[in-house]
Amino acid sequence: MRVLVTRPGKDGQDLVKILGDLGIDSMLEPLLTIRYLNTNSLNTEGVQAYLSTSANGITALINANPDYNIPLFAVGDATAVTARLGGFKTVHSASG
Incomplete structure (x- = not known):
């Protein structure tokens, strides 16, 4: 099985590692980038x-x-x- 991970940033990287540890092949392709406004x-x-x-x-x-x-x-x-x-x-x- 191969899984597409679309979570942004560190969340996506962490999920790819967890999946890898479970023996699941994954590809990281974030669909968005989190930016915080200067408020x-x-x-x-x-x-x-x-x-x-x-x-x-x-x-x-x-x-x-x-x-x-x-x-x-x-x-x-x-x-x-x-x-x-x-x-x-x-x-x-x-x-x-």
């Missing part, structure tokens, strides 16, 4: 919650100096862990 302030007026679908999204949010007291909903457990480690006080995971 150092985020207007959270009226925001009741954050929603994130990836750990990269959490990293981008942290770079924007968010209000860590606003609840954060994460699609999966890995994203939720990244949010908790990043300082968010109330994190809910959909365990996806």
Whole structure:
């Protein structure tokens, strides 16, 4: 079996290594590149919650100096862990 890995950056490289360790041949072809904007302030007026679908999204949010007291909903457990480690006080995971 040969697997096409489309995850960007280190995530893709890590997955290729895991697959290789399992004896699965893979090819890394990222479909996108993660870039973080130079944002150092985020207007959270009226925001009741954050929603994130990836750990990269959490990293981008942290770079924007968010209000860590606003609840954060994460699609999966890995994203939720990244949010908790990043300082968010109330994190809910959909365990996806």
